Amino acid sequence: MHLRHLSLTNVRLYARLELPLRAGVIVIQGDNAQGKTSLLEAIHVLATGRGLNSAAGRALIRWDAESESPYPYALLRALVWRRDGEHLLELLLQKGERERLRKEVRIDHVARRNSDLPGQLMTVLFLPNDVALVSGAPSLRREFLDEALAQVEPEYAHALETYAYALTQRNALLRQAAEDRRPIDPDELELWDERLVSAGTMLTLSRHRAILELARAAERAHFELSDGREYLYLAYQPNVHVTHPDTNPQAPLDLLMTPPLPTRQALAEAFYAALRARRREELLRGMTLVGPHRDDLRFLVNGMDLGEYGSRGQQRTAVLALKLAQMEWMQLRSNEPPILLLDEVLAELDPHRRRCLLERIRTAEQVFITTTDLGRLEQPLITDAQRFVVRGGVLQPS
Amino acid sequence: MSQPSALPPSVARLIEALVALPGIGPKTASRLAYYLLRAPDEVALRLADALRELKAQTRLCSVCFNITEADPCPLCTDPSRDHSVICVVEEPLDVAALERAKVYRGTYHVLHGVLSPINGVGPDDLKINELIARLRRAEAQGQPVREVILATNPTVEGEMTALLIQRKLAAFNVRITRLARGLPVGGDLEYADEITLSRALEGRQQV
Numbered sequence A: 001m002h003l004r005h006l007s008l009t010n011v012r013l014y015a016r017l018e019l020p021l022r023a024g025v026i027v028i029q030g031d032n033a034q035g036k037t038s039l040l041e042a043i044h045v046l047a048t049g050r051g052l053n054s055a056a057g058r059a060l061i062r063w064d065a066e067s068e069s070p071y072p073y074a075l076l077r078a079l080v081w082r083r084d085g086e087h088l089l090e091l092l093l094q095k096g097e098r099e100r101l102r103k104e105v106r107i108d109h110v111a112r113r114n115s116d117l118p119g120q121l122m123t124v125l126f127l128p129n130d131v132a133l134v135s136g137a138p139s140l141r142r143e144f145l146d147e148a149l150a151q152v153e154p155e156y157a158h159a160l161e162t163y164a165y166a167l168t169q170r171n172a173l174l175r176q177a178a179e180d181r182r183p184i185d186p187d188e189l190e191l192w193d194e195r196l197v198s199a200g201t202m203l204t205l206s207r208h209r210a211i212l213e214l215a216r217a218a219e220r221a222h223f224e225l226s227d228g229r230e231y232l233y234l235a236y237q238p239n240v241h242v243t244h245p246d247t248n249p250q251a252p253l254d255l256l257m258t259p260p261l262p263t264r265q266a267l268a269e270a271f272y273a274a275l276r277a278r279r280r281e282e283l284l285r286g287m288t289l290v291g292p293h294r295d296d297l298r299f300l301v302n303g304m305d306l307g308e309y310g311s312r313g314q315q316r317t318a319v320l321a322l323k324l325a326q327m328e329w330m331q332l333r334s335n336e337p338p339i340l341l342l343d344e345v346l347a348e349l350d351p352h353r354r355r356c357l358l359e360r361i362r363t364a365e366q367v368f369i370t371t372t373d374l375g376r377l378e379q380p381l382i383t384d385a386q387r388f389v390v391r392g393g394v395l396q397p398s
Numbered sequence B: 001m002s003q004p005s006a007l008p009p010s011v012a013r014l015i016e017a018l019v020a021l022p023g024i025g026p027k028t029a030s031r032l033a034y035y036l037l038r039a040p041d042e043v044a045l046r047l048a049d050a051l052r053e054l055k056a057q058t059r060l061c062s063v064c065f066n067i068t069e070a071d072p073c074p075l076c077t078d079p080s081r082d083h084s085v086i087c088v089v090e091e092p093l094d095v096a097a098l099e100r101a102k103v104y105r106g107t108y109h110v111l112h113g114v115l116s117p118i119n120g121v122g123p124d125d126l127k128i129n130e131l132i133a134r135l136r137r138a139e140a141q142g143q144p145v146r147e148v149i150l151a152t153n154p155t156v157e158g159e160m161t162a163l164l165i166q167r168k169l170a171a172f173n174v175r176i177t178r179l180a181r182g183l184p185v186g187g188d189l190e191y192a193d194e195i196t197l198s199r200a201l202e203g204r205q206q207v
């Protein structure tokens, strides 16, 4: 797939942008803080619909728009070419009263649910600080999984929304009980439990399958990137898991291995059992302690946990391997090549890794590359590329 | 939103009161306030009277909790209506919408909200205990309720509220139905047209 046109109104630095695009390489050159990253971010938001629930969505609205209207808005529009034809995606974000954010999604001029947006456009985003995916908090890894999965499984995006809703409501209920503000109605708690378990089971199973598939592609990519010296293993650590009948049911998860894929029913039963086991604690602490919002993913190289013991270089290689695997996996799942968004990542790679990445880029349908300096890019890469210069939120062909 | 301090206190007070209403922002509030200020006296006085009477003359019906001037309300005392069927709705405006459609001849039960812990709304805030008491009373009087139609909106909150009521009524020998999915997802009963409403009602399904 590729973008044929991108239009931004009041997005970050961009007051107005109309950008006709072709398949192939697109190079955007500019100094820092001129709008390079914002452009890639806007495309990524249209693809994933993520990060819009909070301050992040409001932050996307151009700051100056505040002074022009009491209810400032940002409008993101993209014309996508896919195997099934051309489609127009529109996302409107508007600040309302009391810090509220109104979101409107339209696909081919028809109003749709927010969770219908992910996957209409598919992207793989490479950022300079991607290494935090390995070394940072588990929430970053969950977000990576959510973004990748929402783009290839429409039901995943819906389940994610349902789960987030049930979790927020259930947490509020538990908190009110913990603070003695109102007693728990057992029927009501059971209702939220059911919602949590049905959506949570779906999320856990989808993540589990995805990691099994991603792990194979990531191992191959990492092997190549490390010149055949290292074996990367991605270990899924689901918060809710089915313990093997032969082992002690209280046994903790093996931290070095993804557990065997459970059936939906076994997983749902394990989820209910875990909720029962921790009910008292949940009521005391006033929050949900069980579920995929506490999942993690570990990066192991030759049996060693990279997040804790890996060198910066190893972590960087692993994260690049993961992104290359994501690219391959998305194409395999959807039969459609994702658009690559590379934000200043080529500059920081050594020649071997850079060659590996460029090799993969050549097969992509559309690639956006940002750089501060055109001289840092290989000549063959930029010869046929569409080139733009960005300054202060204004983009011009170069 | 800061108002110019030059505003007379009485005008500022009206704007403040209007802004507190749903769907009215500071700009609309100012426009309404200045309209009333310039309009003939009787326009403002008629509004003031209507507001005062709204509070003085109305109460909730002790049977169905709809807004009424007489208790029980005319709908609950109408002998031509089918008292063995209760249609459960979120708000009084939903009753008005269904009555406009003229397709329903049973009685109502108004919840005055939807289940939402984050907004501090629990089962006890939703007249659900009152619904249970109403079913018991009908049973004791030898005129049991045959059917409860759950007509909450097709939003997530509306669905969760319907599921909760379904659970609470499990012990009763009563047919529980849900409006058919003719209504758009996320749509409001209040804004549905009459044809859509009657289709939703006729196509209701046992849950």
Ligand SMILES: [Zn+2]
Pocket (backbone or CB within 6 Å): B061, B062, B063, B064, B065, B066, B072, B073, B074, B075, B076
């Ligand atoms: Zn009544």
